[in-house]
Amino acid sequence: MSSVEIKPDVMPYLCQKAEEEGKSITEVLDELLRLMLAHGYIEQTFNLRCRSCKHEIGYQINDYKAYCEYCESIVFFDKC
Ligand SMILES: [Zn+2]
Numbered sequence: 001m002s003s004v005e006i007k008p009d010v011m012p013y014l015c016q017k018a019e020e021e022g023k024s025i026t027e028v029l030d031e032l033l034r035l036m037l038a039h040g041y042i043e044q045t046f047n048l049r050c051r052s053c054k055h056e057i058g059y060q061i062n063d064y065k066a067y068c069e070y071c072e073s074i075v076f077f078d079k080c
Contacts, residue, residue: 004029037061050075 006014006025018028036042038061047056048066055070065076 034061048075048077 014025014028017023018025021028023031033042037044044061048059049055050057050068050071050073052073052075053068053071055068057066057068057075059066063077065074067073068075
């Protein structure tokens with residue numbers, strides 16, 4: 001996993017939010033991105049692939065599973 005560099009002008013916000021909610025900065029960022037994707041502030045243009053056949057699968061953000069039409073199986077995503 002690549003590391004993320006945060007510019008210093010937004011860093012205090014992230015630190016504060018993380019401290020208030022007892023979360024890590026990574027968790028705060030993760031939540032923000034999910035919120036933005038879920039509400040359409042940023043478009044979800046990427047596709048996930050099935051683990052067994054590598055076929056693209058339809059996935060909505062925050063789903064924990066998706067259905068692969070190619071190998072007709074349900075693909076689960078681990079929460080990491
Ligand atoms: Zn598949």
